[in-house]
Amino acid sequence: MPDQAFDADAVLKLLKKAKASGKALPFAFGLAGKPEDCGLMIDLRKPGKVLRGDMKKAPAIKKSCFGTLRVEENEVLLQPEKPLKGIVKQLKKKFMKEGMVKFKPVLIGPDGSIIDEESLPDDGAESPEAGAPAPADDGAAAALKQRIAAAAEAVKALGNPDLAGKLAPEIKASVKLLGQGDHDGCAARLDRLEAALAKLQAQPKSAPADPEQAAKLSKLLTAQAARIKSLPPEQAAPLAEQARAIAASLKSGALPAAADGLKALIRALDTPAGDTVPPADPMEIWQAAKEDVDRGISSLQDALKSQNHPVLAQIADAGLPGVTDGNQTALMKALFEMKSATGEARKKAAQALLAQIAAYLKFLKDDPVIAMVEDNPFGVKAPVKTPLTNALRQMAEIAKAA
Incomplete structure (x- = not known):
């Protein structure tokens, strides 16, 4: 069964794809107590913030960050929005454990310059969501609850059980993010869900075969x-x-x-x-x-x-x-x-x-x-x-x- 935080086959496949295409891909990294338990999630479609929400679900992950990565030659150029100390050190050991020794993780800043992770603060740049959730803002939480309820009703109104089955996990994920106090993650997930629902409601129905x-x-x-x-x-x-x-x-x-x-x-x-x-x-x-x-x-x-x-x-x-x-x-x-x-x-x-x-x-x-x-x-x-x-x-x- 693949590691929840680090699916070696998927990571290797997407690193090769990034190298071949030269394109930047979204990623999320999870810092663990032991390097062999750290996490890396890469995806072609999911934004890094969403991947980070998935990363936090892994029990071994203590802190996390997200951003984009590129692969040049065999260097994995990681450009997180908020650099996290330990990302390079733990990934090197994780890559070695998974037989991916040819890939070398490198931390870079917004201007493309290499960052020495030892210069980063010990607690990284991660805010309270790395540990306990920040105190909830009642107004923001209430607004998100209303959006979740409206999205659930919209899914039900589609009258399509198969489609409802595919969209239900998005609603559940939004509820979970809200419960964790991750208002930004919840809002981002709802933005995508609402956009998809708007398109589904507006598109003409396909005529069935006669x-x-x-x-x-x-x-x-x-x-x-x-x-x-x-x-x-x-x-x-x-x-x-x-x-x-x-x-x-x-x-x-x-x-x-x-x-x-x-x-x-x-x-x-x-x-x-x-x-x-x-x-x-x-x-x-x-x-x-x-x-x-x-x-x-x-x-x-x-x-x-x-x-x-x-x-x-x-x-x-x-x-x-x-x-x-x-x-x-x-x-x-x-x-x-x-x-x-x-x-x-x-x-x-x-x-x-x-x-x-x-x-x-x-x-x-x-x-x-x-x-x-x-x-x-x-x-x-x-x-x-x-x-x-x-x-x-x-x-x-x-x-x-x-």
Whole structure:
């Protein structure tokens, strides 16, 4: 089980990411009685102050600070808002214990100059929240209590149990911070929660898939599946694969992609044996799937525009291309080339398309940003993998037959 205050795998992964990107990441450090018990939390999205609130929950942590860090070469440049004496000494020993000896913690000031932590006061720069909470200000506490109650009612009013389940921990964390006397931490947490709620309340509701159309398409697919079973195995195999991809599209609610796939399947089944099957257009299949995905991405864009999420920020302005990076451009180029090619040139273009489809499928499977889009903190339904994967598989069958 990972250390609550120092998840070695997560810390190592994010230090490597910071080194590769050159970007500053938020962090919180926790000073402990023993160096091996000290804590370090790094995150791509959470502000340092929020991380510090999480850090304080660890039982071994006595004092804490937060700020941003960068990694240059193998130096971890820590720039806390209020430097804490012992951060370098304890992290050196902690890194050694966790097998991260190549990383060297360095404390720096606002101007980027190195700070000798021995010059810092023994009690650090941390105020009363390092130990016992400061006396509560009744007026501020009362205002925060009202905001927490209003946020809880707003979550309940959304009428979405899944979304309420995701937002409930934010409310509980706000209550806990208030109880600890951390008014700033509580207010910051409520600011983010209220902003997310405002976006969720303002965004248009996504239209659900038409159940009547889905039923018709499903019935039509069942009829084609029966026709496929009556064919010789060598003729049935590729058509059965197409039928499975269409069924997956129906299950995910990607009705336009399913309808286009059915048109192509019926054309193939209606063509007499020995005749040339009119080729389905992979471009149409892809555009239909992309439109399905774009609807979810558009809803997520609305929720992101006023938020500061470094990993997801690219989506807010760029839409689907921002999520899929260069894969979208390369695939579209291959689709256009196949669409305009004939004869031997079409076969060559089909092979190029298959290569791009394989690359895109691998990207969809492995890329962490896709997972973050689908499991976003706003509760917005934005399916990407299933509709695009189904379309790509249908396109692959067409390219193989070219």
